[in-house]
Amino acid sequence: MAKSIKRYKIWSLLALTMLLLMGIYFTFNPSYQLSLESKFHFSMGDYEKAYDLSSEAYELEPYNRMARSVMVHSKYALRYVHYNEESKEYLEIIRTYADQDKISLSEQMRIKMMCDIMIDKHDKMQPTILIDKELVKEARENYKKFKKLHENLVKVL
Numbered sequence: 001m002a003k004s005i006k007r008y009k010i011w012s013l014l015a016l017t018m019l020l021l022m023g024i025y026f027t028f029n030p031s032y033q034l035s036l037e038s039k040f041h042f043s044m045g046d047y048e049k050a051y052d053l054s055s056e057a058y059e060l061e062p063y064n065r066m067a068r069s070v071m072v073h074s075k076y077a078l079r080y081v082h083y084n085e086e087s088k089e090y091l092e093i094i095r096t097y098a099d100q101d102k103i104s105l106s107e108q109m110r111i112k113m114m115c116d117i118m119i120d121k122h123d124k125m126q127p128t129i130l131i132d133k134e135l136v137k138e139a140r141e142n143y144k145k146f147k148k149l150h151e152n153l154v155k156v157l
Contacts, residue, residue, distance in 0.1 A: 031061035038070045045132060047077040073130045080135045083121055087142035090114045094149070108153060115150035119143065 026032045038053035051074035057067035094114065097107045122143040127136050 029061070031057045031064050031067065033057075034060070035064055035067035035070060038074070039066065042070050042074055042077070042130075047074045047081060050074040051078060073128055076126055076128055077131045077135065079125050080127075080131060080139050083118075083125065084135070084138050084142060086121075087118060087139075087146070090118060091142075091145065108156065112150065112153045115146045115153065118146040119150060122146075 034053050034057035038050045038057060041047075041053060042050035050070055054067045054071035054074060057064055058071055061067065094111050097103050097111060100107075103111075122139060125139065
């Protein structure tokens, strides 16, 4: 009985020592510091900074799973951010055409082409669980706008 208690204490001490060493390693390893910082930026919605930091962390330590995970999720989130920004630009251009008295055939074709591009881009995007729901919702709403515009233009052309 005394031997098993002593053996248990030794194993417990060994396990605590290993955890302490692992904690020290992760605390002072630059790759894991960068990946923790990138995870923070990702959670705050700064996907560009999160992607940059996680890429740097992944280059330092290719076995850093957290860095790889944040890098991939940031990449997907950035696609949504860029899609929404591009949607705003295209919709603004389309509004300038709509403000005119008559839209020429070439302008209608440009609008149709913009709609085709944005519909195709949305179809290629992959949402993940970690991407902000509002970001995905905004992209979906923009997609619906382009889809409706496209359908209306197909009827006219």
